[in-house]
Amino acid sequence: MSSSGEEFENVKYISSKIVKKYLAWLKSSVYEETFKMLLASKISIDGDFAFSSDDIKNISKFVASGKDYLEENNCDWMNRFRMLTKDQQYAVVRHQQFSYFLKMAKKPTLTCRNFEYKNYKAKIHHKDKSSTSMKDVIYTLPYFRKKFQDDSCAVCIEKFTEGQFVRKLPCQHAFHLSCMSQWTKRRTTCPTCRRKLAVKCEITYDVEMEKMKDCSTSVEIHLRTESLFY
Ligand SMILES: [Zn+2]
Numbered sequence: 001m002s003s004s005g006e007e008f009e010n011v012k013y014i015s016s017k018i019v020k021k022y023l024a025w026l027k028s029s030v031y032e033e034t035f036k037m038l039l040a041s042k043i044s045i046d047g048d049f050a051f052s053s054d055d056i057k058n059i060s061k062f063v064a065s066g067k068d069y070l071e072e073n074n075c076d077w078m079n080r081f082r083m084l085t086k087d088q089q090y091a092v093v094r095h096q097q098f099s100y101f102l103k104m105a106k107k108p109t110l111t112c113r114n115f116e117y118k119n120y121k122a123k124i125h126h127k128d129k130s131s132t133s134m135k136d137v138i139y140t141l142p143y144f145r146k147k148f149q150d151d152s153c154a155v156c157i158e159k160f161t162e163g164q165f166v167r168k169l170p171c172q173h174a175f176h177l178s179c180m181s182q183w184t185k186r187r188t189t190c191p192t193c194r195r196k197l198a199v200k201c202e203i204t205y206d207v208e209m210e211k212m213k214d215c216s217t218s219v220e221i222h223l224r225t226e227s228l229f230y
């Protein structure tokens with residue numbers, strides 16, 4: 001393999017790492033920021049009970065991952081979260097996601113961020129066309145009877161448990177997290193009313209590289225994200 005071919009393979013590898021890092025940063029920064037803001041301003045908690053910044057990170061990560069809460073049921077942050085009232089639990093999680101979606105929807109179409117790695121100077125140009133509409137967002141929320149129109153999941157026909165995390169679609173229909181993730185592997189419509197759902201974010205990018213005079217390599221990454229409806 002020629003040295004330039006090898007260099008190109010390196011750049012490809014490094015770019016994929018940087019894109020991954022950037023996407024993780026994008027998600028975590030917005031979640032964390034809105035969560036802190038919320039806890040400071042709107043959620044007052046009795047006594048000396050409060051969330052640590054790790055709790056905030058864990059709740060944010062959990063909601064973003066869409067995992068079933070039963071897996072996390074016995075951990076400390078979940079127990080602390082359960083000490084909030086039903087309304088607070090619901091409000092914290094809903095508002096957090098609402099702010100996130102709103103920020104995504106309003107976000108300028110092009111953002112830039114620099115990364116440095118060894119001899120590589122990379123710049124990400126991110127054109128974001130995903131979540132441009134608040135009509136299409138899917139929430140992950142704790143289930144409380146009064147807040148939902150359904151009391152059971154139409155995929156498995158089982159009743160929801162109070163406080164269990166569920167997926168609430170734009171049509172207001174709700175499903176277990178695991179039922180919904182199984183369903184959206186095969187279909188992209190609501191199981192109950194067949195409304196089309198934006199279930200995936202398509203991530204594509206091109207890379208350009210240039211050798212600089214100081215022996216560093218400049219890498220330009222053009223990243224595009226877009227919602228998929230099929
Ligand atoms: Zn189910």
Ligand SMILES: [Zn+2]
Pocket residue numbers: 169171172173190191192193194195
């Ligand atoms: Zn529906």
